[in-house]
Amino acid sequence: MRRIRAAAIGAVTLSLVLTAAACGGGSTGGGAGSNEQPRTLTYWASNQGANLEVDKKVLQPELDKFEKATGIEVKLEVIPWSDLLNRILTATTSGQGPDVLNIGNTWSASLQASGALLPWDAANFGRIGGRDRFVASALGSTGAQGQDPAAVPLYSMAYALYYNKKMFADAGVAKPPATWDELIATGKRLSKDGKSAIGVEGANLSNNIHQVFVLGKQHGADFFAPDGKADFTSDGAVAAVKQYVDLMAAHGIVAKGNAEYAQNQSLSDFANDKTAMVLWQTASATFKAQGMSDDEWGVAPAPVRSGAPGQGTATNSMVAGINLAVFRNTKNIDGAMKFVNFMTGDEEQKILNKAYGSIPPVKSAQRDPAFDTPALAVLRETLATSAAALPQVPEESQFETVVGTAVKELFADAAAGRPVTTASVRDKLEKAEQQMPKK
Known part of the structure; x- marks a missing residue:
């Protein structure tokens, strides 16, 4: 088995409200009343x-x-x-x-x-x-x-779509998908013999947020209104979350066990030829730590709804x-x-x-x-x-926690065979929005 990387690259979930001001610095030497510069x-x-x-x-x-x-x-x-x-x-x-x-x-x-x-x-x-x-x-x-x-x-x-070259070759897939429709079609060819097409980390709140934020941009949703008020239940936000969870719930190209995956577990499956694709940020050093050589994987822009990546509804990374x-x-x-x-x-x-x-x-x-x-x-x-950029608002930490948790719970529903519908997604997001500070 290739070894699992011990630590994450990138930002982690913020779970506490940041309200206290700093009250002291950390360097030593040259204290009050001294002209000596700290060294x-x-x-x-x-x-x-x-x-x-x-x-x-x-x-x-x-x-x-x-x-x-x-x-x-x-x-x-x-x-x-x-x-x-x-x-x-x-x-x-x-x-x-x-x-x-x-x-x-x-x-x-x-x-x-x-x-x-x-x-x-x-x-x-x-x-x-x-x-x-x-x-x-x-x-x-x-x-x-x-x-x-x-x-x-x-x-x-930045996020990109990383693909396992061996698994693509074994399935007769010539190139990575550029759109979500292509990913689903390709994914059905790759999901066989106990292997899955694409990995997710359903219990990883920050990764959940990163993915649904990008899908939200592709659906014209920002999750926050211009005045900074949480807006988690817009049609675009609901569509984005449902699209992500539907990779498991509707299309079956994500293994149900991924609903419980935390940081880097999807990368271990990718490195060990169990999952053909992952959406990840700047992963080359991670794959090397897992024991993969550079010629074992390829990289392409993350999928968009149609056409080429770009700004607005063709955004494909946070x-x-x-x-x-x-x-x-x-x-x-x-x-x-x-x-x-x-x-x-x-x-x-x-x-x-x-x-x-x-x-x-x-x-x-x-x-x-x-x-x-x-x-x-x-x-x-x-x-x-x-x-x-993810929303640059003081409540961003709570956003990661409450919406990331809503996505986690929806993946748990999908893994358990419970239906994931537009109504159930909207209900989860409405409950998440109710937990946000009132403007």
Whole structure:
């Protein structure tokens, strides 16, 4: 068996309401009344590699390089995604937090509303080379519209359709599907002999949200009204959720056991020739950790309703990725700014994104030929032309929880043989909407 990757890439479900403001920075040295500049920074990095040790091996040489150039030591802690949000929330209330930290980009508006993070106004962007260095889609996932961003993009990711070449060849399928109708037709050819066409993770709330958000865009739904009020029961939102669950409930191209799958379980089936396709974000490093070689899988843009991917109803990915934030009240703001400048510089962007199989959100770094491979070219094109940011509203965390749970419950219904109808989907989404804060 190929080994299962220990940690997730990308954002995780936000389950707590973010209301407390930060009350203390994390660096030491040069305290109140001292003219001495602090010589250390504390950095919380998210787990991007196959395990925590891989991240330390990737990051520590770069942090040593930063210390040699600036004299500032960076104290690194790599935190699993399962713990990171709770650690951040504790830091905002206790004052025992880092100076600089990674956040999932879908958290940006929620953490922005807490008041804990340094706003990136024009002056702060000027200290790292300017706002225009960054890809527009990545900047769109850094905080609420009309406010200064709460973080800057560090690693960019996008969803694509990954397919198992052996399973496609065995079924006589020549190319990956480009539309949902093609996916269903192809899926019926692939779903045989105890194998399934496409994997889902029905118990993975954040992945549920990512998929139904994209389908919602394809059906003209945003899940939030322009005034920020939850709008989960529009015809487009209901159609999007039903379409996703119907891959199991109506079409039978998803194995019923997938209703209970959590993070990365669908990838294990894909790597072990049990599932022919997965919709996943920036997965090449994940497959390698599972033991797959690059020639065993292919990648194509995620399906759309008809025609080619693009903006609006042809959106085929959420803007996935990791942002880099500074705690507002760090005692070493100068060092923190130097560190963000270093991490978002062209050279480091190339090094780090190559290591993690992600796309640099810095335009000039994307020109490196390393990001022009067939797999990464699909992701880069998706981010540039057909990806949309999840709603940048303070209630985004609750959205992920309540709608992600509704989708989980509908997959459970499908797995148990209970009917999944337009009415039952609307009922689940109405109950989810009732759990949201009232505007």
